[in-house]
Amino acid sequence: xxxxxxxxxxxxxxxxxxxxxxxxxxxxxxxxxxxxxxxxxxxxxxxxxxxxxxxxxxxxxxxxxxxxxxxxxxxxxxxxxxxxxxxxxxxxxxxxxxxxxxxxxxxxxxxxxxxxxxxxxxxxxxxxxxxxxxxxxxxxxxxxxxxxxxxxxxxxxxxxxxxxxxxxxxxxxxxxxxxxxxxxxxxxxxxxxxxxxxxxxxxxxxxxxxxxxxxxxxxxxxxxxxxxxxxxxxxxxxxxxxxxxxxxxxxxxxxxxxxxxxxxxxxxxxxxxxxxxxxxxxxxxxxxxxxxxxxxxxxxxxxxxxxxxxxxxxxxxxxxxxxxxxxxxxxxxxxxxxxxxxxxxxxxxxxxxxxxxxxxxxxxxxxxxxxxxxxxxxxxxxxxxxx
Numbered sequence: 001x002x003x004x005x006x007x008x009x010x011x012x013x014x015x016x017x018x019x020x021x022x023x024x025x026x027x028x029x030x031x032x033x034x035x036x037x038x039x040x041x042x043x044x045x046x047x048x049x050x051x052x053x054x055x056x057x058x059x060x061x062x063x064x065x066x067x068x069x070x071x072x073x074x075x076x077x078x079x080x081x082x083x084x085x086x087x088x089x090x091x092x093x094x095x096x097x098x099x100x101x102x103x104x105x106x107x108x109x110x111x112x113x114x115x116x117x118x119x120x121x122x123x124x125x126x127x128x129x130x131x132x133x134x135x136x137x138x139x140x141x142x143x144x145x146x147x148x149x150x151x152x153x154x155x156x157x158x159x160x161x162x163x164x165x166x167x168x169x170x171x172x173x174x175x176x177x178x179x180x181x182x183x184x185x186x187x188x189x190x191x192x193x194x195x196x197x198x199x200x201x202x203x204x205x206x207x208x209x210x211x212x213x214x215x216x217x218x219x220x221x222x223x224x225x226x227x228x229x230x231x232x233x234x235x236x237x238x239x240x241x242x243x244x245x246x247x248x249x250x251x252x253x254x255x256x257x258x259x260x261x262x263x264x265x266x267x268x269x270x271x272x273x274x275x276x277x278x279x280x281x282x283x284x285x286x287x288x289x290x291x292x293x294x295x296x297x298x299x300x301x302x303x304x305x306x307x308x309x310x311x312x313x314x315x316x317x318x319x320x321x322x323x324x325x326x327x328x329x330x331x332x333x334x335x336x337x338x339x340x341x342x343x344x345x346x347x348x349x350x351x352x353x354x355x356x357x358x359x360x361x362x363x364x365x366x367x368x369x370x371x372x373x374x375x376x377x378x379x380x381x382x383x384x385x386x387x
Contacts, residue, residue: 001033004034006060008030009027009029009030011364011369027045031103037104037108039068040355040357055093063078068105069108074101079277087252088275097278102279105354114316114349117283120316121317124346125347125349127156127325128157128193128324132149133145133159153342153344154327155345162199164379166380167206173206174213178210181194181217196221198223199387200250207233208240208241222237223270234263238266244266248271253276258288269289269297270298273313279312283316286320297320297323297324298314303332305335305357325347334360
């Protein structure tokens with residue numbers, strides 16, 4: 001069996017909300033072979049479409065004509081043989097191809113991917129919902145949107161507030177965050193897992209103040225309280241937060257995750273299979289975390305393809321905590337042939353060969369590529385603030 005073609009497929013996926021959300025294109029990758037077996041992957045990277053597509057062209061000569069079942073060999077070629085290992089742009093392009101290779105291998109053997117790496121150690125995967133609030137800050141709207149997400153089967157909720165914060169002691173922003181958190185907790189009750197995503201927006205001192213405000217509300221974790229490459233700041237927050245720190249969606253290689261574990265800077269790691277060079281690297285990161293008694297909560301707010309892929313990882317690792325899933329109550333949930341269903345806070349482990357899904361061609365054709373959009377946020381004094 002030989003690889004004959006790398007085919008990117010772009011699907012325009014505007015995000016419904018109140019204007020503080022990203023509009024993106026899903027970047028799906030099809031890897032074709034001379035035996036008619038085609039694999040499916042995803043390399044979505046918001047507002048960096050052209051960079052990812054260009055990198056795919058650079059990588060294609062390394063894999064065209066090769067046996068797609070030599071997954072580790074081809075991944076090593078893509079990451080090492082062009083000298084520059086790269087960051088998230090290259091990591092996403094590599095992931096898109098690598099994921100398709102696993103799909104080909106599973107299909108060629110007639111088994112789901114999770115059976116290729118030891119088999120499932122659980123029957124269903126606990127999930128939390130992200131993006132359910134539509135970016136709203138209004139308590140009445142938050143309560144209404146929580147109920148909509150609960151009716152869709154979700155029992156765990158993550159939120160983030162795109163409100164520019166001042167450094168160190170922004171009490172007004174702190175009160176806004178805590179008020180939203182209190183509204184959610186009052187609505188969902190005492191037992192529903194809650195998570196707050198900082199998007200790396202805060203300095204360590206401000207993040208600690210936020211964490212202490214959230215701690216009485218019994219949060220499962222505080223995600224990206226500071227920038228993920230600032231290991232010292234992460235360690236400072238983790239030591240004083242009072243709730244677990246989670247991070248990792250913007251990291252690519254296992255060596256980066258090891259630094260966080262060595263410094264006790266996070267107890268929950270969030271590799272994104274669509275960014276960290278694929279399924280194989282995410283599996284290695286998960287095993288590394290297990291050696292440090294840390295947990296894995298994979299990042300995945302893209303399409304149902306990356307969610308389905310993540311379910312195979314979640315199924316096989318003993319230290320799995322919870323899986324992210326973006327709230328999809330529109331056509332985006334139908335972009336795959338086996339739409340995912342949340343039941344009592346869980347999704348069943350896929351059992352069909354490969355990833356167990358294909359793209360729905362009719363839905364793909366109905367949603368051509370759009371112009372990506374990521375909000376630009378500024379502080380009150382006009383200085384740039386992280387989205």
